[in-house]
Amino acid sequence: MSVNQSGWRPERPSAADAGAATATGNRALMLEEPLIFEIGSTRTTGVDFADGDVRHDRLGDLTRKTPIGLPGLSEPETVRHYTRLSRQNYAIDLGLFPLGSCTMKHNPRLNERIARLPGFADVHPLQPVDTVQGALGVINQLAFWLIDLTGMHGVAMSPKAGAHGELCGVLCIKAALEARGDTERRVMLVPESAHGTNPATAAFAGFTVEDIPATAAGRVDLAALKARLGPDVAGVMITNPNTCGLFEPELKEISDAVHAAGGYVYCDGANFNAIVGRVRPGDLGIDAMHINLHKTFSTPHGGGGPGSGPVVLSEALSPYGPLPYTARTADGHIHLIEEERAQEFSDEHFGGKHDSFGRMTAFHGQMGMFTRALTYILSHGADGLRQVAEDAVLNANYVLRRLEDVLDAPFAASGPCMHEAIFSDAGFPDGFSTLDVAKGLIDEGFHPMTIYFPLVVHGAMLVEPTETESKATLDQFIDALRSVATRAKAGDPSLKAAPHFAPRRRLDETLAARKPVLVWKDKAPLADAAE
Numbered sequence: 001m002s003v004n005q006s007g008w009r010p011e012r013p014s015a016a017d018a019g020a021a022t023a024t025g026n027r028a029l030m031l032e033e034p035l036i037f038e039i040g041s042t043r044t045t046g047v048d049f050a051d052g053d054v055r056h057d058r059l060g061d062l063t064r065k066t067p068i069g070l071p072g073l074s075e076p077e078t079v080r081h082y083t084r085l086s087r088q089n090y091a092i093d094l095g096l097f098p099l100g101s102c103t104m105k106h107n108p109r110l111n112e113r114i115a116r117l118p119g120f121a122d123v124h125p126l127q128p129v130d131t132v133q134g135a136l137g138v139i140n141q142l143a144f145w146l147i148d149l150t151g152m153h154g155v156a157m158s159p160k161a162g163a164h165g166e167l168c169g170v171l172c173i174k175a176a177l178e179a180r181g182d183t184e185r186r187v188m189l190v191p192e193s194a195h196g197t198n199p200a201t202a203a204f205a206g207f208t209v210e211d212i213p214a215t216a217a218g219r220v221d222l223a224a225l226k227a228r229l230g231p232d233v234a235g236v237m238i239t240n241p242n243t244c245g246l247f248e249p250e251l252k253e254i255s256d257a258v259h260a261a262g263g264y265v266y267c268d269g270a271n272f273n274a275i276v277g278r279v280r281p282g283d284l285g286i287d288a289m290h291i292n293l294h295k296t297f298s299t300p301h302g303g304g305g306p307g308s309g310p311v312v313l314s315e316a317l318s319p320y321g322p323l324p325y326t327a328r329t330a331d332g333h334i335h336l337i338e339e340e341r342a343q344e345f346s347d348e349h350f351g352g353k354h355d356s357f358g359r360m361t362a363f364h365g366q367m368g369m370f371t372r373a374l375t376y377i378l379s380h381g382a383d384g385l386r387q388v389a390e391d392a393v394l395n396a397n398y399v400l401r402r403l404e405d406v407l408d409a410p411f412a413a414s415g416p417c418m419h420e421a422i423f424s425d426a427g428f429p430d431g432f433s434t435l436d437v438a439k440g441l442i443d444e445g446f447h448p449m450t451i452y453f454p455l456v457v458h459g460a461m462l463v464e465p466t467e468t469e470s471k472a473t474l475d476q477f478i479d480a481l482r483s484v485a486t487r488a489k490a491g492d493p494s495l496k497a498a499p500h501f502a503p504r505r506r507l508d509e510t511l512a513a514r515k516p517v518l519v520w521k522d523k524a525p526l527a528d529a530a531e
């Protein structure tokens with residue numbers, strides 16, 4: 001075992017040692033934890049409730065007739081049960097999360113502190129508007145910065161995730177086409193390397209999705225795109241930087257061509273952290289772009305939420321944005337437009353054109369995300385945000401250059417990458433795959449990178465270090481990945497059985513996804529479990 005650059009590394013047991021079972025199933029201080037159904041009892045509870053004085057039973061026929069059978073534990077047992085389970089989770093507060101396309105960065109504690117101020121955390125969406133002026137002010141100020149940083153005209157703050165933002169932008173495109181009576185444009189062009197949410201969004205909004213091929217250099221094939229434009233094309237959805245971690249230098253030319261052909265340009269802005277403060281999408285001719293506040297501007301995410309995906313809009317699409325929305329007027333003011341003011345505002349600023357496609361959410365969006373994102377923006381300042389992009393790109397290039405001798409880096413020859421480094425499984429011997437490398441990394445203490453995405457790279461490994469990781473952390477990760485990749489290339493059989501040291505070994509992920517066992521059945525045969 002090599003000693004990494006950060007110095008001392010303790011002796012680790014070999015894979016063979018790990019097979020040695022303990023009497024309890026526990027390993028060192030990692031305790032094997034049964035399900036609560038196996039250890040709890042319906043007779044035990046951590047809390048004593050006085051018998052209720054139920055005078056009016058309004059449930060009628062719906063009253064439960066059999067006991068519910070929920071297992072209980074005493075209070076200390078409950079605390080221990082869930083704490084033990086939580087120790088089997090990996091978390092950004094434990095170490096690097098190199099998941100490409102996810103931007104898993106450290107969340108400054110300052111953001112959390114601000115988000116928890118009662119004036120933000122405890123507001124109710126139905127409170128009278130004059131009691132939430134501060135919260136609305138935060139939304140407006142954030143809207144101002146999002147418009148400013150992207151060089152766009154308006155922003156819909158309410159979408160609740162990147163994918164939701166895509167739907168918002170695509171519905172704006174649809175509304176704009178309908179408003180000009182252009183109803184024959186049914187095709188949305190999406191590059192092969194796009195995130196799966198792009199084609200899903202276009203299809204959900206009623207468009208037919210057609211692929212645009214990628215060039216050998218991992219970019220959109222401009223000639224193929226231009227050749228496909230025509231009176232049936234509503235627009236394109238392009239990610240920039242794209243999911244191969246590469247900047248699309250021809251985006252302005254793409255936008256000009258799409259506009260000339262009567263279409264609109266949607267940009268998937270999930271990777272905005274790589275260009276924030278350096279490039280303004282508005283200057284590239286973008287009509288709509290979502291910003292994942294939970295990626296570019298920190299804020300915790302994962303496990304399905306929470307998220308926030310405001311959509312910045314061009315002047316052409318702003319009149320169709322969902323209510324409520326914010327827009328900048330000629331005097332530089334950003335206005336928060338609610339239903340009551342929409343017509344008046346439209347008459348004044350959109351020549352009466354305002355024709356919102358509707359509402360996407362009941363209220364204004366994710367207050368907790370807004371406060372965190374604005375805190376991130378204000379605490380970094382303009383120079384700090386620029387450095388966010390520069391450091392994110394520097395870190396990814398460091399990973400790329402330090403690993404390209406052991407892992408095939410398909411686009412490394414075409415220059416630096418943006419915020420993520422991509423590798424392929426080329427050169428692995430028969431029987432060894434990207435999955436083996438990911439599982440081997442778990443044994444080395446690292447959450448694996450994104451694997452098998454984007455599809456345009458065979459056996460893809462997409463590493464996004466983000467700007468918040470130090471060189472020391474990156475060196476540890478690089479040493480671990482070097483070691484595992486070298487073992488894969490040498491055909492080390494023990495790698496095929498990794499992870500050896502995790503609480504669970506190799507799961508049948510397909511079976512778990514296709515036939516998840518979601519209901520506990522007493523003494524279910526072990527064969528039902530995914531392992």
Ligand SMILES: *Cc1c(COP(=O)(O)O)cnc(C)c1O
Nearest residue numbers: 101161162163195197268270307
């Ligand atoms: C994360 C991501 C999305 C989806 O964003 P969600 O907030 O997860 O809905 C879309 N496109 C790209 C390129 C992404 O990385």
